[in-house]
Amino acid sequence: DVKVTQSSRYLVKRTGEKVFLECVQDMDHENMFWYRQDPGLGLRLIYFSYDVKMKEKGDIPEGYSVSREKKERFSLILESASTNQTSMYLCASSSRRLGHLTGVQTPRNNEQFFGPGTRLTVL
Amino acid sequence: GIQVEQSPPDLILQEGANSTLRCNFSDSVNNLQWFHQNPWGQLINLFYIPSGTKQNGRLSATTVATERYSLLYISSSQTTDSGVYFCAARLYNTDKLIFGTGTRLQVFP
Numbered sequence: 700d701v702k703v704t705q706s707s708r709y710l711v712k713r714t715g716e717k718v719f720l721e722c723v724q725d726m727d728h729e730n731m732f733w734y735r736q737d738p739g740l741g742l743r744l745i746y747f748s749y750d751v752k753m754k755e756k757g758d759i760p761e762g763y764s765v766s767r768e769k770k771e772r773f774s775l776i777l778e779s780a781s782t783n784q785t786s787m788y789l790c791a792s793s794s795r796r797l798g799h800l801t802g803v804q805t806p807r808n809n810e811q812f813f814g815p816g817t818r819l820t821v822l
Numbered sequence: 823g824i825q826v827e828q829s830p831p832d833l834i835l836q837e838g839a840n841s842t843l844r845c846n847f848s849d850s851v852n853n854l855q856w857f858h859q860n861p862w863g864q865l866i867n868l869f870y871i872p873s874g875t876k877q878n879g880r881l882s883a884t885t886v887a888t889e890r891y892s893l894l895y896i897s898s899s900q901t902t903d904s905g906v907y908f909c910a911a912r913l914y915n916t917d918k919l920i921f922g923t924g925t926r927l928q929v930f931p
Contacts, residue, residue, distance in 0.1 A: 730917050736863075742908070742921040749917060757918075787863055795917060810855060811910070811919055813865040 702726070703814035705790050711820045718777040720817055722790030731773035732791040732811070733757075733765065742789065748773055749795065780821045790814040824849040826911050828922035835899050835929050843894040843925045845909035853912035854885045854892050855919065860905050868894070868907075899929045 706721035722731065733745045734757075744757030748767040762784060766774040773792075777784055793811040825848040835841055845854070856868040869876050869883040871892065876883055880899075885892040896903055906926050910919040 732918075741923045742910075744918060747918060789863075789865065791865075793917065808870065809853065809912070809917060810867065810870040812867060813857075816863040816865075818863065 703790060703792055703812050705788075705814040705817050707817050708815060709818050709820075711822065712777075712780050713822050714781060716777075716780050716821075718780050718819070718821075720775040720777075720788055720790075720819070722773045722775070722792075722814055723771055724773075724792040724812075725771065726792065726794075726812070727770065728792040729770070729795045730793045730809070730811075731767065732793075733763075733773065733775045734789045734791065735759070736787040736789060736816075745775065782821050784819065785821045786819060788817045788819055824851070824911060824913055824920050826909060826920050826922040828907075828909055828925050830925060831923070833925060833927045835927065837900060837929055837931050839899050839929075840895070840897045841899060841927070843896070843907055843909075843927075845892040845894070845911075845922055847890050847892075847911045847920075849890075849913060851887065851890075851911040852914045853919070854887075855910045856883055856892070856894050857908045857910065858903075858905050859908065859924070865908070896927075899927075901929050901931055903927060904929050 703724045731748045734742045746765040747755045764776045791811045791813045793809045827846045829844045857865045871885045873887045880897045882895045906924040908924045910921045
């Protein structure tokens, strides 16, 4: 079974603090994602990583950065937390949609799997 | 970009009833997933269904990619089925999912 874990279920921080949210997956997935979920706004992609040290901005990257030093771990960093970053943060992982079999790109099942979420409150 | 719309936004059922949730998407997709978000916020994978029909117990899903919609059927609903159901679609040439706004289901005894 795929397992995606997140470092905390609940977190309370103060405005201006640097905050680290950690995510680990055990399925050797190339892709990892960070989303935030807010009432009425659904899930929005913050950042996406498709390989170690590779990242791509999502829809709402402002105020966030990420780090992917190892394949299994993807960290979301709030450099200076603000109250408008109070939210539910969800991490996910998947295989890349195309694999390489004997030099030929082949489509793969790239079902996305989610961690349990971190509910962050910034006071 | 692609739009993913779900209907109805809210659904209230009595235990034992059947229901159909719909997901429409505005462009051709290469992946369609259904999730259930439980009361603790975790997204549980229900179906990975780019096309065709799949069944898992009381739940089944059908995606008609050529007509750009997917349906999730819940039969003999139980109180534990309560929560928010999301569909999410992936465009060709990307690994990212676009989520719908969800259907909130409440099942009462």
